[in-house]
Amino acid sequence: MTLALPALVPVLPTHERWFVESQPAGDWAFFLSPLPLVLTAAVVVVTLVWRTVAMRVDGPELPFLGRLGALVPWIPRLLGIHLGVTLLALASTGAFITPSIDHLGGLGGHALLLVEAALGIWLITGWQLRAAAALVLMLAPALTVVAGWTALGESANLAAVAAFLVVVPPGPDAHGAAHPSRAHLRWALLWLRLGVGTALIVLAFSEKLTNPAMAIDTLERFPALDVLALVGISVSPETFVAIAGATELLFGLLVISGAFPQVAVLVAMVPFNATLLLFGQTEMVGHLPVYGVFLALLVYGSSAQTAGAVRWLPSPRGRRVAVEAAA
Incomplete structure (x- = not known):
């Protein structure tokens, strides 16, 4: 059984700070107005x-995608x-962690870019990736100093991948096949979902729900983002934001929930790919x-052996049982 995503889905997601002048968020009056609050409540429900x-x-909710499960290792x-x-x-374009941070200069800035490039090469080689991923996570303080806490939250998707690799790195053979325990895979996927979900939620607030001015500026510069207008639906810029x-x-x-990952990913990939144009x-x-x-x-959700791990969340009851067993 599957559900259809609501009509909100066709709106194209994008990172405004990558393409227009950054403006500070914090306009909570906009978020606390009726429409954003109603839409937020609907999204939670x-x-x-x-x-x-x-x-x-x-x-898996889409069994015909079962062949993708062969890619799990x-x-x-x-x-x-x-x-x-x-x-x-x-690093090659002079950006640190995110395309919007491209203004680093001096010895310290160049050193950060060099470290970023070196870690990129290391990760591509596939050798000892647990250590490389741990070092990527250690760039978080530098990012916070350079760009602040909001930038750290917006870039949590990179930390999510790094955290996954710390828990479940590639295997030692030439092709890197990994065969983690069920517990390790569950925790790795949880960190993966939490990181990417956090980045999307922070972006929703920092670039739209508490920053309507920057979102409207983006819409004015790139009117093709308003896909509602393309299908003949006219709304105000504030409504669109x-x-x-x-x-x-x-x-x-939805990413954090891990529910119906095959459907959620296939639907989400449409707007995420459309912005490439x-x-x-x-x-x-x-x-x-x-x-x-x-x-x-998508791959883990397509395998009957790992689909349950994608939507797993730790439960307080499970932790109590584990503590009692250890005692």
Whole structure:
């Protein structure tokens, strides 16, 4: 049994800071106005219903995609390549962690870019990726100092991939096939979902729901983003921003929920790929870790052996049982 995503989905998600002048967020008056609040409440309800229904389905929701499950052992290796190419491409363009941070100068800035490029090359090689991924996570303090906490939250998708690789790195053989325990895979997928979901939720607020001015500026510069207008639906810029923010929030919550990953990923890939037509290489490089995560969720969600791990969440009851057993 599957559910159809709501009509919010067609709105194209994009990272405004990559393409227009950054403006500070914090306009909570906009978020607390009726439409954004109603849409946010609707998104939360949809997510809860989505997960509730998904928990009643045993196995992949789209069985015809079962052949994708054959890729399961090589997902850690593919994620390492995605993350490595992203870091190397960003460093080559003078950007640190995200395309919007391209103003680093001086000895310290050049050193950070060099470290970023070196880690990118290391991740692509596939050798000892647990250590490389741990070093990527250690770049978080530098990113916070350079660009602040909001930038750290917006870039949590890279940290998500790195955290996954710390828990489940590629195997030692030439092709990197990994065969983690069930517990390790569950935790790795949880960190993966939490990181990407957090990045999408932070972006929903920092670039839209509490930053309507920057979102409207983006819409004015790139009117093709308004796909509602393309199908003959006319709404005000403020309404469009509220819908776009709710859409990004929905994507983030669905990723965290892990419910119906095959359907969620296939639907999300449509708008995420559509923005490539507008923004090209910058959008592709910036979204490359997200594409890797979508691939991972789709593959793990297509295998009968790993589908349950994709939607797993730790329960307080399970922790109590483990503590009592240890005692």
